Amino acid sequence: MLSIRILLISSEVCSILCSKCISGALCYKPYLSLAKPRILILVVVTALASAIVAWQGDVHLGTSVLLGLAGGLASAGAAFLNNYFDRDIDRVMVRTQHRPLSEGKVSPGRVLLVGLVLIAISFPVALRINYATALFVLAGALIYVAIYTLWLKRRTSLNIVFGGLSGSCAALSGWFAATSQLSLVPVMMALLLFLWTPGHFWSFALVHDESYRQASIPVLPVLAGAKKTSLSILLSTVLLLLVSLLLYSVGPFHEVYLIGSVLLAGLFLGSTIRLYRQPTKERAWTNFKFSGVYLLGLFVVMALDVLVQ
Numbered sequence: 001m002l003s004i005r006i007l008l009i010s011s012e013v014c015s016i017l018c019s020k021c022i023s024g025a026l027c028y029k030p031y032l033s034l035a036k037p038r039i040l041i042l043v044v045v046t047a048l049a050s051a052i053v054a055w056q057g058d059v060h061l062g063t064s065v066l067l068g069l070a071g072g073l074a075s076a077g078a079a080f081l082n083n084y085f086d087r088d089i090d091r092v093m094v095r096t097q098h099r100p101l102s103e104g105k106v107s108p109g110r111v112l113l114v115g116l117v118l119i120a121i122s123f124p125v126a127l128r129i130n131y132a133t134a135l136f137v138l139a140g141a142l143i144y145v146a147i148y149t150l151w152l153k154r155r156t157s158l159n160i161v162f163g164g165l166s167g168s169c170a171a172l173s174g175w176f177a178a179t180s181q182l183s184l185v186p187v188m189m190a191l192l193l194f195l196w197t198p199g200h201f202w203s204f205a206l207v208h209d210e211s212y213r214q215a216s217i218p219v220l221p222v223l224a225g226a227k228k229t230s231l232s233i234l235l236s237t238v239l240l241l242l243v244s245l246l247l248y249s250v251g252p253f254h255e256v257y258l259i260g261s262v263l264l265a266g267l268f269l270g271s272t273i274r275l276y277r278q279p280t281k282e283r284a285w286t287n288f289k290f291s292g293v294y295l296l297g298l299f300v301v302m303a304l305d306v307l308v309q
Contacts, residue, residue: 033100038292042292044170051174051177053175059307066177070173075141080111084112157219172189192298199291203284
């Protein structure tokens, strides 16, 4: 019955999106970009990998589908609301002036409605797994929208530090989808997401510091400059890598994770050191891209480790 309700609601959302569109293909494209697919993929992979680790490789397909669907819906909904509430500064910043809302390709009211509906749907989907999973799925979306976007983003350079808790919720939702047992493993996996987020975003902000300055957003590169920001990125990366290696000693991992995490750590640390030595936009962009590869690779290695043992 829940699946039928989800399909009905989804069809209603689609009809809302496309009521003024002649071509469905032309209609969905701007909404797809508003969902921030790259972030969505990281959220889903993180949650699924955490669940696989908790299951010790004994994958439950039905729960995995529900977990991926719930996390994806919540992530997309939070991204829609982020675009809605940031539409004023998006028109000012050069890097965001061509977003669908900035160019008037979509209605703000529709973006708000779809964002709320997606998050609302994600909760009962996650609830089919258990209450803890639903709680963390919802918490991740609310932290990103309410705490990061609405409260901290325009007020403090620590905005993204606390915003990183949103990613931590993805790891915790995956863990508690598989087990009710709490240990150091899910806590450290959540800590990985928390420590990863600032360096990832600060690298991006170094590339687009002028845009953030124009919009009066107090990101670290605007307030502290490139050199101090690159030092902060290096320090946060070192902490991140130490936690990733410490996880091997406390978690249920074997040689696959050890070798994979060490290789990824070495490559990522090398990229971050090069950025610190030469804090240019080119180096920052490279580090930003590789930080995403690092996180995705690390959680894939976690899942592979328990699957092949």
